[in-house]
Amino acid sequence: MIYAVQRSGYHAGMVTPRSTPVSARPSTPSDRLWSSLVGGDVAFLLARANARSLARANVALAEYDLKVRSYSVLALAADGSRPTQRELSEFLRLDPSQIVSLVDDLESRGLARREPDPNDRRANVVVATERGRDLHQRARIAAQAAEDDSFRSLDESDRDRLTALLRAIATDPAE
């Protein structure tokens, strides 16, 4: 039931350096703290697995001047979903103002544009431009490689099992 664990903005390299010689310590933090109650907690493990996955993805996406958040918006704009900003906010669980600023950024880079929503005159849908779709194609390959790396300790059937378990939690309708 413990789970700080930062997500984006975290740099993988930040965690490794250790100024104290290993020999001066009784054991590594991993040895000691993993055996704590915290270390066996499912919510903590969820947070830590997510932090690693996000860190890897952000590193991979940096080449395309994207982060996981902007990439997520671009991907949903590029796949024909035609999401409204409200839908993006709900689906990605980001504050509406964060979505506006992510879409603004993609728009200013010529990667996406807002179009009127035929179902709601007060809303806009977000659509990728051709350039946006092209960047998404390339970034997707990098993100996929990062994902494969993050989940490499699982074989395919374990990964399918994990997907199914996470889907049950992630889509549980009650908030």
Add this chain to the structure above:
Amino acid sequence: MIYAVQRSGYHAGMVTPRSTPVSARPSTPSDRLWSSLVGGDVAFLLARANARSLARANVALAEYDLKVRSYSVLALAADGSRPTQRELSEFLRLDPSQIVSLVDDLESRGLARREPDPNDRRANVVVATERGRDLHQRARIAAQAAEDDSFRSLDESDRDRLTALLRAIATDPAE
């Protein structure tokens, strides 16, 4: 391979309101976007499940004037692990400066204190005070209830399976 999804600071209620009448929309965002490629992605599901788990935990911990991050530090300080700040930083994947500020906060509230590390004169270990251990005991019950709520869609064996799969990812040694 998509996974924005915010973690702490997110308020569960933020996502629900919808200004457009449901009848005016072809389907809910969930219907439409969950069927996108993004919606089936394991890293996205990981991020979303984590976001929900964190949101619930933060709500539960608010009663104790704790957030998931401060609670995590308090828990590790309370369980006899005697972590250094560096170990906390590594284990919780938070920036060292964030750990310092979390420990400062706990210390100013009389919940934890820094003690010299017998293994390294340049380091301090973080130890909960009696008051901190007492608060942890009570907060732990609330956090556990939030966790049970977050994972209620899984039965016990599925939850054990999820724990094992996440542990494999979370403890994969390569960074």
